[in-house]
Amino acid sequence: MNSASEAGMTAAADWWATGISDIAPGSIRFHGYAIEELIGAVTFPQMIWLMVRGDLPSPGQARLLEQTLVAAVDHGPQAPSIAAARMAVSCGLPLNNAIATGVNLLGDVHGGAGQQCLELLYDLVATEQDPQALVADYKARKAYVPGFGHRFHPRDPRRDPLITAAQQAVADGTISGTYLKSSLALESALAPIPMNVDGATATIYAELGFAPPLARGLFVLSRSVGLLAHAHEQSQDPTRIKGPLPKSILPTYTGPRPRPLPSS
Numbered sequence: 001m002n003s004a005s006e007a008g009m010t011a012a013a014d015w016w017a018t019g020i021s022d023i024a025p026g027s028i029r030f031h032g033y034a035i036e037e038l039i040g041a042v043t044f045p046q047m048i049w050l051m052v053r054g055d056l057p058s059p060g061q062a063r064l065l066e067q068t069l070v071a072a073v074d075h076g077p078q079a080p081s082i083a084a085a086r087m088a089v090s091c092g093l094p095l096n097n098a099i100a101t102g103v104n105l106l107g108d109v110h111g112g113a114g115q116q117c118l119e120l121l122y123d124l125v126a127t128e129q130d131p132q133a134l135v136a137d138y139k140a141r142k143a144y145v146p147g148f149g150h151r152f153h154p155r156d157p158r159r160d161p162l163i164t165a166a167q168q169a170v171a172d173g174t175i176s177g178t179y180l181k182s183s184l185a186l187e188s189a190l191a192p193i194p195m196n197v198d199g200a201t202a203t204i205y206a207e208l209g210f211a212p213p214l215a216r217g218l219f220v221l222s223r224s225v226g227l228l229a230h231a232h233e234q235s236q237d238p239t240r241i242k243g244p245l246p247k248s249i250l251p252t253y254t255g256p257r258p259r260p261l262p263s264s
């Protein structure tokens with residue numbers, strides 16, 4: 001092979017260079033670990049951590065991650081993401097499209113606020129800003145502090161077990177508690193608006209050192225389980241095109257009264 005074609009081969013091999021997966025005929029390794037050793041030795045949360053962080057977590061870290069993943073799995077058809085996935089199935093789409101439809105509804109306001117909350121917590125600690133001052137600034141701008149409040153629950157039932165788990169993890173030395181202290185200070189400053197699931201999971205992700213976009217990514221992984229379950233259940237229902245409202249209820253019309261077309 002001449003040097004030009006060697007360079008071409010190297011360029012082709014480097015095109016999708018990855019530090020994650022090392023695949024060859026008969027061999028599958030992730031970050032150096034062989035799949036045949038991982039199967040049976042690690043839990044799914046440990047596997048997720050290995051894939052996105054590059055190494056295996058301690059048992060305490062894996063347990064905390066697992067609790068956040070369990071917490072966000074589903075919120076019933078009241079959750080826009082779940083309702084949209086079910087609607088997609090009723091329109092004849094298969095499970096993969098239904099899950100993608102639900103995932104595409106997760107953003108800054110619904111399901112994705114963990115990313116913004118994580119950014120906020122990292123910033124709050126890095127700049128040593130006073131949580132009271134931060135909340136006052138948000139209130140003055142009539143802005144919503146990400147990770148707090150819930151349109152449905154007066155107090156999100158996922159908040160307490162996650163925060164208790166974080167407190168226990170501080171006690172056993174798994175995490176430092178720095179970000180937990182900040183998010184609890186934010187919550188006190190916002191009272192009576194409590195932390196929601198995104199705020200509680202972001203607190204744990206900050207303690208575990210996850211990059212902010214991964215907070216949203218982990219929520220997507222968790223919620224995909226609920227999306228799959230609901231999409232599958234809907235697929236057993238023969239109703240075709242199940243719209244956002246029962247047929248007997250019409251959306252309120254707020255436009256002009258019926259009127260004739262103007263004559264030309």
Ligand SMILES: CC(C)(COP(=O)(O)OP(=O)(O)OC[C@H]1O[C@@H](n2cnc3c(N)ncnc32)[C@H](O)[C@@H]1OP(=O)(O)O)[C@@H](O)C(=O)NCCC(=O)NCCS
Pocket residue numbers: 108109110111112113138143144145146147148149150151152190193196197198199
């Ligand atoms: C989730 C959310 C949309 C719920 O909103 P809602 O139930 O419609 O709450 P309202 O807009 O009626 O708010 C009620 C009051 O609490 C305040 N409030 C609610 N959540 C707040 C927040 N996160 N930060 C600051 N103030 C908040 C509102 O400003 C409002 O105050 P006012 O009565 O003085 O006007 C809202 O809390 C929010 O956007 N939170 C941040 C995004 C987030 O964490 N999303 C994930 C939800 S699981």
